[in-house]
Amino acid sequence: MLQHCKGLPLAITVLAGLLARKDTVDEWNTVHKNVYAYIRRGTDLGPNYKGEGYEGVSWLLELSYDNLPYYLKLCFLYLAHFPEDYEIPVSTLTKLWMAEGFISSASAEVMEDVSYMCLSELVGRCMVQVGKHGSRKKIKTCHLHDLMRDLCMLKAKEGNFLHIINYSAVVETNETPNGRVRRLAIYLDKTVDTYGPEKDENYGHIRSLLYFVPEYYFMNSKALWSLFKYFTLFGVLKFEGLSVRSLFKNFTLLRVLKFEGMSVREHKLPGEIGNLVHLRFLSVKDSDIRAVPSSIATLVCLQTLDLRTMWGIEIPNGNVFSKMEKLRHIYLPKYHNAGHLLFATESVNLHTVVNIYIQASDLDDFVKLTNLRKLGVITFDGGEKKENGTNIIFKHLQSLSVDSTLFSGTSTFLPISWNIVLSCPNIYKLRLRGEIAELPEDLMCLTNLTKLTLRGFGHLKDDHIKVLENLPSLRMLLASCGNFPESLVCSKGGFPFLEFLSLDLVEELKEWKVEKGAMPSLYRLHIEHCFVLEAIPDGLQHITTLKELTIKSMRCEFCSRLREGGEDFYKIQHVQSVIISYD
Template sequence: MLQNCKGLPLAITVLAGLLAIKDTVEEWNTVHKNVYEYIRRGTDLGPDYKGEAYEGVSWLLELSYDNLPYYLELCFLYLTHFPEDYEIPVSTLTKLWMAEGFISSASAEVMEDVSYRCLSELVGRCMVQVGKHGSSQKIKTCHLHDLMRDLCMLKAKEGNFVHIINYSVVAKIKETPNGRVRRLAIYLDKTLGKYALGKDENYGHVRSLLYFFPGKYFKNSKVLWSLFKNFTLLRVLKFEGMYVGECKLHHEIGNLVHLRFLSVKNSAILAVPSSIANLVCLQTLDLRVRYLGIEIPNGNVFSKMEKLRHIYLPKYHSARKKHLLFATEAVNLHTVVNVCIQASDLDDFVKLTNLRKLGVITFDSGLWEKEKGTNIIFKHLQSLSVDSVSEAVPWNIVLSCPNIYKLRLDGRITELPENLLCLTNLTKLTLKGINNLKDDHIKVLEKLPSLRMLFLDNWDTPVTFRGPLVCSKGGFPFLEFLSLRYFKELKEWKVEKGAMPSLCRLHIHYCSALKAVPDGLQYITTLKELTIKSMPSKFCRQLQEGGEDFYKIQHVQSVII
């Protein structure tokens, strides 16, 4: 079998992935027979996919595809939506699979875990490649090898699984679908003068509509909101990063009563209509738009969405100081981001026993201080983000989440309590708004037993950390990534020999008063990447070859200044 791979790495890994899930000799014999069966059927998958390299492995790729169970076949074909070389966010992909109905969970296992396991199985079969890992070592992004993508597109086209309208390739604009289209992916070009997707007899049954475009934003005001009239059967609408003028989300969004997934993330939207309350089937709602002060009609607009699992609100919206209500039956909520809460709201949130990710905005620190003695425990929470508007961070919320692995705090941070060490699972920590912490507070950070990623950011902080910053021997034993940003008054940073023994990546950004990198960096043999950004020219010259500090970082493989 290996001889037939012709030395191509993709073929070898795909064959290995296929055999890895076979447990008996008989199953291996079946694969062996099928290999030669596929060779006899021919190696060419079609006139559009010719080429010596591809012909050498096409039989093997097709064998791997035919070996997929039906639910994985659907998940694999769905990857056709994404453009070539696109880094697919796994969090988004798994939610899309759920919205499409590919994922079912008859047992007590939650759908999000089943969906992620499907991705892991495709990776294990070497049909999907891993891009990045997150702080918890779960897969964060993924993509398809070019040859695997060719196969995916071919199979999707054969089954009329998805139709792609590519406005960035002129020759494909006029390509018409075969029969009814259920799923539509649209690639927009930033130079496109006019764009409109009108009602078409082949598009009347579209269930899924995903937009993609080059660059960060699509700045064209001709994108028609009439799709809310013409595509009333939609289950999925991904309409991210669209700049269509300063507009409101059209009230006819309420017509799309079958929607399960709606994302207008990074789009230029000023207001959300009250008709959004009609979308009672929504599982995922992402309203993290570009503008500050977006209008949300009232607090109970989400109260009818009993199937809601993931909701992302804008960070700045008109309902910030209102009490946002969710359906009392919304026990399936896994993600709630950018919700404004008061101390008394914690009782409501602790009832959401499936909640894994929570992002809150707090006001009135005096009220939080009175609630310090709360006994509420969020046992299931894995990720917590707290924004304290012009206030001290309410530590009682943080210490109520003993099992979190990801924590982000933005506010006036004047202390780090000793009992922060009870967060034994914490792997990623972001602190924004650090004031003059004492040395014993820094030592609390050093002792966090599982910490692997630490982001210290003082952007837009009136009173900044002056230091000195001391990393002592044996401190940060498992830290792999450290980022220092906007510590404008930090002059001295010391790293003792034996500190941060696992550090791989270090970023220093806009610490203008820092005179030099610490001597202790020369002892951190694991350091592979150093990025210096927006630092004084003298600081940078010292690090270059021949500079007085070059000896400290000469062992680092990648130095980016």
């Protein structure tokens, strides 16, 4: 069978992925027979396949597709929404699959876990390629090989799975859809003057609408008119004699609306958005929308709601989410006006709450949210009140972010409240934005903690560094906008599993020494805007695992010591990739 892969690594890996799931000789023989059948199709297409795009090793790729269970075929075809060479965020992709109804789970299974397992299955079959891994080694982004994407697009077109309107192509592509469209992806660029399909009965049953735009896209008036005219996502009274309500009737079947990165002059969603009662996924992330209407409360089927807009958002009242019993993930912007939010009494399945305001001394609002996996809180009392003990333990929480920043013209970092952190014993990721007056030794009890981000942390002392060194599972440490001791020593045996260290705008740090045996697993080191630091740490030459070193916006004297022939070149000459940038 290998002889017919023509030396292409992709073909070999696809074949391996297919055979890896065949346990008997008979199953291997079946694959062998099918391989030759597909070879004949690939070398002599015949009248039934003329013009269908099957050529080269497509026969092998198609074989892999044909062997997918039905639910995985749907998951795979959904990847056709995304533009070529697009790094797909896995967190978003799995939520989209859930919203589309592709994922089913038994009562004991968590739907997000099942969705991720579907992705892992596609990766295991070599149909999807991994982009980046997270701190827990889970897949963070993914993409399609060019040949696999061609197959994906071809199969999606054959089954009328989705329709793509590409305004960003050199030659604009807007083919007439073949029958009713259920899913629509629209690619925009900065020069487009329209971005909606012509009014057509084929678009009356759209269930999924995804926009893909360049960064900082701004709509011009013609594009905005087109959106009003055909998709009516914003409040206007009449177009061509039709009321907004009648226009919205054409799109009441929408389950997915990805409206990210848009900038519109109205800066708000209309009240009529509440008519889309079937919505399960709504994202206006990075858009210029600054207000949502009270009618959003009628979207009771929502599973994912992402309101992390560019400038913050006005929320009508704290009860607007209280009827969304199916809500699983809610992302609020950092700046919003809702001080106290109520969630549905049946929201025990709520997995993600990001950027919610709370008092640092009060976790009572979360007593019913015991299945939270990701929590981001903004404390507004800076931990100044007496911190009462709490019996609430978030045993399922995996990611925690605590922001203790006071905004009054300028940002002021307030003390971190540790009662919140220590109520989450099983977290993998911890992000702290605020002053660290103390670093409790109890932090070392967080045995699962793999990623720690510190920002605006104030002055870290030597005993604080000792605590960080002894975090038992820490793999990634990112520190910015704070002060380290003037003379920093990383002790022998410290940071035993640390793979990535990033220091940015760390002030007062002048001398840095790494004892032999410290950071034995370090793979990547990033140093940026540390203007007082005189030299790369002494002892770095002993870290043989270091493969990537990035130096950015440091003093010229610091950088010149690292160049070949410089005083510190011997410390980094074993590093495979060294990037020095002054920008």
